[in-house]
Amino acid sequence: MKTINIDFLAAGCSTCCKHCYVNGGPGPLMPIGDVFACMEKLDExxxxxxxxxxxxxxxxxxxxxxxxxxxxxxxxxxxxTCYHHGMTTGLGLMRRKDREEAVGSYLDHGYRDFGITIHGSRAHHDEIVDRAGAYDTSVAAAGFLAQMGCKVQISLMLNRYFAQDADDISRLLDEVEPDDVWFANPIFTPHARMMRFEPYRADLKTLEAIRRYLPLWRQDEREITDTAYQNTIGAAAARLERMDLARLWAGEQDESYLSLHQDCRLYAGNSGAETRCLGDLRLLDPAETAQKINTMPGNRDYGAFYDAGGLPAREDVLKALAGLPSGLVYGDFESVLYRAFTDMGIPTKLLQKT
Ligand code: SF4
Structure with missing residues (x-):
């Protein structure tokens, strides 16, 4: 069955993370009257x-x-349905005088899970999210959310600094005692900002240095290392040798992502990966718009970014990969392809928006 998700952007975010693949960062607010009008229209x-x-x-x-x-x-x-993921930098929350009420509004509706993402030590975290003081505020927010009765998780976002910051990370987890700890290896998508993260990307040496810490961070060491070893530049290149690229694009996708921006424009494509504007949601006809969404091809991977007609030859992709350090680790195989395509200057389908 097809799944459809609409990213509802009523406000920008508080940081400018180097790895951000949804074009986050400070942005305008959607006026509350527009929020209500858009919610009503989406329900129709x-x-x-x-x-x-x-x-x-x-x-x-x-x-x-x-x-x-x-x-x-x-x-x-x-x-x-309203899907609540609860990830927050905590910066918007902690500067609010009415923060108890703000969190209470989530709790009133049963949205109890919240999480912060940590990128290493205080200094390295602030460098990667490009905001001074972000680490301390995120940690304070985690404490505040726990006091409010929320379930708090910490997501550890792997980067090259983890090798030297492992003890700091362990100390943080001991101090905060989150309900859950998640571990993520950033993916790569063809947005201009993502190249800023590449110098920070972990490699197999980073992974070997943190391996003994993974159980302390409540992670499955085997699963994380196996996945990382499968998604290095070198491993992906070896896999590509036996693969027909066009077949990846021909595979059916059953997830459709859309995004609704603060100016009420509805786009096909996830936030940051918009490929087509469907118009001002407030003015759209519900049945016609639903028909467009129902017949839209899925856009979770591959075809979301690149047209099948513009795919490069496999030999050229392999040549581009050969120019990169083979031990660099990516979140998935697709990311390695997109990194190669970016280096090769293959045009994307993404709308150029400011
Ligand atoms: S990763 Fe999240 S917090 Fe960071 S800039 Fe993007 S949307 Fe904002």
């Missing part, structure tokens, strides 16, 4: 959608002065 569209449809409140709803009303409106939708 939801009546006609085929498959499981959801919205996600991104990037940083706590930056919106009326976050409580937004969460309440999202929770009232009847034809479309």
């Amino acid at each position: 569209i939801g009546k006609y959608l085929e498959g499981e449809a959801s919205i996600t409140l991104d990037h940083e709803p706590f930056n919106h002065p009326q976050v409580g009303e937004i969460v309440h409106a999202a929770a009232q939708l009847t034809n479309i």
Whole structure:
């Protein structure tokens, strides 16, 4: 069954992370009247959608002065689900005088899970998210959310600094005692900003240096190392030798991503990977719009970024990969392809937006 997710952006976020693949960063607010009008319209569209449809409140709803009303409106939708992931930098939350009320608005609707992402030591974290003081505020937010009765998780986002910051990370986990710890290796998508993260990308040496820490960080050492070894530049190149690229693009995808921006424009494509503007949501006809979404090809991977007609020859991709350090580690195989395509200057389908 097809799944449809609409990224609802009522506010920008508070940092400018080097690895961001959803074009986060500071941005305008959607006026609350528009939020209500868009929620209402999405619910009408939801009546006609085929498959499981959801919205996600991104990037940083706590930056919106009326976050409580937004969460309440999202929770009232009847034809479309509100998917709550709860990841936050904590910066928008901790500067609010009404932060108890803001978190309470989530708890009132059963949204209890929240998480912060950590990129290493204090200094390295702030460098990667490009915001001084971000680490301390995120950690303070985790403590505040726990006090409020939320379930708090910490996501450790792998980068080259982890080898030297492993003890700092262990200390942080001991101090915060999160309910869960997640581990993520950044993917790569063809957005201009992502090349900024490449000098920070971990390699197999980083992975070997942190291996003994993984069980202390509540991680499955075998699973993480196996996945990393499968997704190095070298391993992906070896896999590509036996692969027909065009077949990857021909495979059917059953996930469709859309994004709704603060100016109420609805786009096909996830935030940061928009390929087509469907128009101002407030003015769109619900049945017609649902029809467009229902017939839109899935855009989770491959075809979301590159047209099948413009694919390079496999030998040329292998040549581009041969110019990169073979031990660099990516979140998945697709990321390695996209990195090679970026280096090769292969044009993307993405809309150029400011
Ligand atoms: S990764 Fe998240 S917090 Fe960082 S800039 Fe992107 S949207 Fe914002």
